[in-house]
Amino acid sequence: EPEVTQTPSHQVTQMGQEVILRCVPISNHLYFYWYRQILGQKVEFLVSFYNNEISEKSEIFDDQFSVERPDGSNFTLKIRSTKLEDSAMYFCASSEQGATYEQYFGPGTRLTVT
Amino acid sequence: KNQVEQSPQSLIILEGKNCTLQCNYTVSPFSNLRWYKQDTGRGPVSLTIMTFSENTKSNGRYTATLDADTKQSSLHITASQLSDSASYICVVPAQGAGSYQLTFGKGTKLSVIP
Numbered sequence: 001e002p003e004v005t006q007t008p009s010h011q012v013t014q015m016g017q018e019v020i021l022r023c024v025p026i027s028n029h030l031y032f033y034w035y036r037q038i039l040g041q042k043v044e045f046l047v048s049f050y051n052n053e054i055s056e057k058s059e060i061f062d063d064q065f066s067v068e069r070p071d072g073s074n075f076t077l078k079i080r081s082t083k084l085e086d087s088a089m090y091f092c093a094s095s096e097q098g099a100t101y102e103q104y105f106g107p108g109t110r111l112t113v114t
Numbered sequence: 115k116n117q118v119e120q121s122p123q124s125l126i127i128l129e130g131k132n133c134t135l136q137c138n139y140t141v142s143p144f145s146n147l148r149w150y151k152q153d154t155g156r157g158p159v160s161l162t163i164m165t166f167s168e169n170t171k172s173n174g175r176y177t178a179t180l181d182a183d184t185k186q187s188s189l190h191i192t193a194s195q196l197s198d199s200a201s202y203i204c205v206v207p208a209q210g211a212g213s214y215q216l217t218f219g220k221g222t223k224l225s226v227i228p
Binding site for chain 2: 004031033035041042043044045048050055056058089091093098100102103104105106107108110
């Protein structure tokens with residue numbers, strides 16, 4: 001069964017460093033998403049991406065964040081200068097079509113900023 | 115601001131017993147409501163998506179109900195198994211029909227014990 005994959009599973013970085021989290025969505029899906037979950041808290045939407053552009057973003061997704069689909073399979077989230085409060089689990093998701101369609105989540109990348 | 119409130123916060127039941135989890139939401143206009151299962155440290159996995167016209171939907175031992183008038187949903191788990199131990203999260207699109215942004219509840223943490 002097709003699934004969303006994410007790498008790395010765990011990333012440790014120092015405050016101020018740039019990180020890139022990588023995702024491979026399900027191959028025939030057209031919509032891609034990033035979410036984050038701070039330990040013990042609820043999952044929060046960051047951004048949605050369709051047709052090579054951001055379709056929607058939350059207040060959390062400020063200028064420190066960017067997303068890219070560099071090729072036909074990968075979808076990346078870049079955090080330019082990490083802060084301690086960026087420590088969280090980051091989930092990538094994809095869906096075949098838009099808003100009312102099922103979103104399939106990856107296993108997550110745990111980002112630890114020290 | 116759209117809210118998703120879930121109860122109880124946590125629940126412990128004996129293997130083989132049934133349980134019901136509750137969700138109240140305030141999003142308007144309503145598009146759909148989703149229930150996800152999230153194992154610790156893993157990505158959410160969809161159980162059901164319910165639209166306005168559906169008031170009951172089943173997926174194996176999971177049955178979700180929706181009352182769009184009172185803006186309440188419930189998830190009923192029948193004959194619980196140890197593998198049902200997880201967080202169960204109620205999710206709605208943040209801005210109604212056109213939004214890709216999902217608003218997550220805090221979840222109900224279910225523990226099934228032998």
